[in-house]
Amino acid sequence: MSVGLAFAVCLVAANLRTSLTGVGTLLAAIERGSGLASSWGGLLGTLPLLTFAATSPLVARASHRFGTARLLVAALGTLTVGTVVRSLPSVLCLFTGTVILSAAIAFGNVLLPALIRRSVPAHRVQGISALYVTVMGVTAAVSFGISTPLSHTLPGSWRTALTWGVAFTVAAFLAWLPRMRGDRPHSDKPRSGKPHPPTSVARSPAPCRSNWPGRSACSWACSPWPSAPPPHGCPAF
DSSP, rough: OOOOOOHHHHHHHHHHHHHHHHHHHHHHHHHHTTTOOOEEEEEEEEHHHHHHHHHHGGHHHHHHHHHHHHHHHHHHHHHHHHHHTTSSOOHHHHHHHHHHHHHHHHHHHHHHHHHHHHHHHHGGGHHHHHHHHHHHHHHHHHHHHHHHHHHHHSSTTHHHHHHHHHHHHOEEEEEHTTTGGOOOOSSSOOOOOOOOOOOOOSSOOOOOOOOOGGGGOOOOOOOOOOTTTTTTOTTOO
């Protein structure tokens, strides 16, 4: 495994919480500056979780259709756009940008562990997974701590403070852009292009098991910790 790949993984991890954790410390300033009621401020803080729940089930199918690395690059580009839109002087842009960047982060949450399992040797998967979770936690804490001081020192107040993490996003986008060249969508067709030979039809086919993660006990066990990678061999992932 190359150092460049580990660095690229860390750059993506740095984007998975940075754009969200600073909102909590700036919420009072956001409500004063935009004229939002406290109930709308609460919705602004809850919107990322609602977007995660709505978007995450779509990632697996999109990954099979477009390719994992390509989809991650698209998610990083979308995250950049959403971060910029959120900082524009409009309440509509504030909420729209939050939805856009939250959807991009939801894709990153699912795609990054899959890319690690696919690109990293098996004996290094746990170490790289621990590294990216650590980076994600550290950058989230840094964002939480510096957002308020930045809002007092930078022009643009809280709007500028919400966009400081875009530097990580652009760096991650540039780091992964060359890595999507060899990425190909998954296909059920054989590489030779010939159709699969016909198979005999069983008289009593086995009942079909749903792949929906909600049917898996492992999924529910992992749900309180969305930042952590799924355990090795978990049938839901």
